[in-house]
Amino acid sequence: MLMRCILAENRKLHGAVIWLVFLVVPIISALYGTVNFLQNLGLLTFDWYNLWTQHTLFYTLFFFAPMVGVYAAYLWRLEHLGHNWNLIMAAPVRRSYVFLAKFLVVAKMTLLTQGWVFLLYLLAGKLWARLPGWPPAMIVIWLLRGVLGSLGVIAFELLLAMIIRSFAVPVLVGLAGGVSGMLAASRGFALLWPFALMQAGMNSNRKEDMLGGQFAPFVLACLIWAGVFLSLAAMLLRARDVRAE
Amino acid sequence: MRALWAEVQKAHRRHDLPVAVGIGLIVVLWASASAPGTADERATGYSALLYALPIMNAVVMPVGMAALASRIWDAETKGQTCKLLFTLQSRDSLFGAKTALGMLENLLVCALEGLALPVLGMSQGFTEVLNAGIFLWLLLCTFCVNGMLYFLAFLLSIRLANQVAALAVGFCGALLGLFAAFMPPWVSYLIPFGYYIPLSPIGMNWDADTRIAEMFLRPLCWPLLAFTVLLAAVLARLCRQAITTKEV
Numbered sequence: 001m002l003m004r005c006i007l008a009e010n011r012k013l014h015g016a017v018i019w020l021v022f023l024v025v026p027i028i029s030a031l032y033g034t035v036n037f038l039q040n041l042g043l044l045t046f047d048w049y050n051l052w053t054q055h056t057l058f059y060t061l062f063f064f065a066p067m068v069g070v071y072a073a074y075l076w077r078l079e080h081l082g083h084n085w086n087l088i089m090a091a092p093v094r095r096s097y098v099f100l101a102k103f104l105v106v107a108k109m110t111l112l113t114q115g116w117v118f119l120l121y122l123l124a125g126k127l128w129a130r131l132p133g134w135p136p137a138m139i140v141i142w143l144l145r146g147v148l149g150s151l152g153v154i155a156f157e158l159l160l161a162m163i164i165r166s167f168a169v170p171v172l173v174g175l176a177g178g179v180s181g182m183l184a185a186s187r188g189f190a191l192l193w194p195f196a197l198m199q200a201g202m203n204s205n206r207k208e209d210m211l212g213g214q215f216a217p218f219v220l221a222c223l224i225w226a227g228v229f230l231s232l233a234a235m236l237l238r239a240r241d242v243r244a245e
Numbered sequence: 246m247r248a249l250w251a252e253v254q255k256a257h258r259r260h261d262l263p264v265a266v267g268i269g270l271i272v273v274l275w276a277s278a279s280a281p282g283t284a285d286e287r288a289t290g291y292s293a294l295l296y297a298l299p300i301m302n303a304v305v306m307p308v309g310m311a312a313l314a315s316r317i318w319d320a321e322t323k324g325q326t327c328k329l330l331f332t333l334q335s336r337d338s339l340f341g342a343k344t345a346l347g348m349l350e351n352l353l354v355c356a357l358e359g360l361a362l363p364v365l366g367m368s369q370g371f372t373e374v375l376n377a378g379i380f381l382w383l384l385l386c387t388f389c390v391n392g393m394l395y396f397l398a399f400l401l402s403i404r405l406a407n408q409v410a411a412l413a414v415g416f417c418g419a420l421l422g423l424f425a426a427f428m429p430p431w432v433s434y435l436i437p438f439g440y441y442i443p444l445s446p447i448g449m450n451w452d453a454d455t456r457i458a459e460m461f462l463r464p465l466c467w468p469l470l471a472f473t474v475l476l477a478a479v480l481a482r483l484c485r486q487a488i489t490t491k492e493v
Contacts, residue, residue: 017409024417032424043453062304063420070416074409081323167319167408168312169264171416175308176271183278 001093005101009075013105018074022113025067029059030120034128048125048135052142053205055121060146060204062178065153065195067113069174071106072157073167080165096234099158103230106154107147114143142203145211145218149201152194152225153177159233185210191217194225248334248342255320256346264316265350268309269357272301277365290371292447292460294362295383299441302387303422306354307438310391311415313350314398315408317343322406328493340488344481347399351391359384379446382465386444389473393437394418396480403487440473 013019033055037044044050079088088098118140125131153174161170181195190200190210200210200218211218256262276294281287321327330339363375394415401411415438422439425432433443444466450459 017407021413025420028417028420036427058423066308066416070409070412166316168315168412171412172308172312175305176267179271179275
């Protein structure tokens, strides 16, 4: 049943306009990052790590979380239109599966986004900046850690988009989350706040590993935050009935 | 007035007030986090804050204004109420009421920022005296750029039923506006989303060798402000046209 829910969510994404956001935002970030990298070679070292920081600094701090918000809000917006809520609540599947399917599909989109970010980084580094060699393997690990760190944010944004019947609010909350995550990480609370987990995982603003030997607590924190919001969503879907439009 | 009251009632049901306050609070929260530590930093506290605020606005406001505009029009899209509304009130009055509500929300966001500035200064013990003229200029510029971005998002919301467009444009605009701040100055004039930064009355000289930043007053950029108002007026006119010619 879960597979069917996932297939249904995937079909909703066919031809969806959010693919434009998926394509454009990392391109803007890569363009700016490369130009800035090449303009500041007096301050930066000509290597893959420094290109990484320029590519992903602002993207990770301010725009990764709202992007997840766009994905989440889009998937729930379709349910908020017309009488689709009635269909969902009457569908012969567990209600929590509907939420879980959306969660897995947004996680898949986030993984694809990270793949796109990496491809642009690779192309910009090799073809534009003409950096020698290949990017360190750590970069791929940081990208995957970013996906892991985003799980709590995905669950939170989906929960928000489910409760608040507005497309704009989850995106705005994503932006506020990005700012709060930056502040939490700068005060050493990266593991205690889901939006900071995403940023710590991506390691976008320094060469040294932000997690530095704290990988297990990081994974645990990611799973706990995702688990809390998923449980809350399942509880709400079980307890609340649909409100007629 | 009756049309505006109807919009205020809709906004009340949509909880627009917390959203507008939230937009202002994101900037205030961010500004409050960069508290100066040393006596030297406190002596230039307001200058540093007035320098940083436009950058923060360039990140937050394009998305914030898109969120406000999208919510104001989305109520009609989701409820499919245009057909009914156009029989009950003139299209001009609908445009006027939604514009007035949007600008009131914009004013609230700017007022929050304006209120927060002296409060932050007092709570963090700034020793610098706040330059009232510069402070008012910053608020005026923020209001005008916000207004321009509001009308752009409003236009997209009216023209396209899918609200992803308005939010996505605001979102990409924020990214471009922020990047413009770190590019050569002429680039920032090409990206209206980031006009907060070239309109800023405070500049910064960064000495890479000593790693010391020095704030300085910049001449007020009246032509750019006039261009912003003109752009806002053109976009407002396009919004009005979009409502008056909308097929229902």
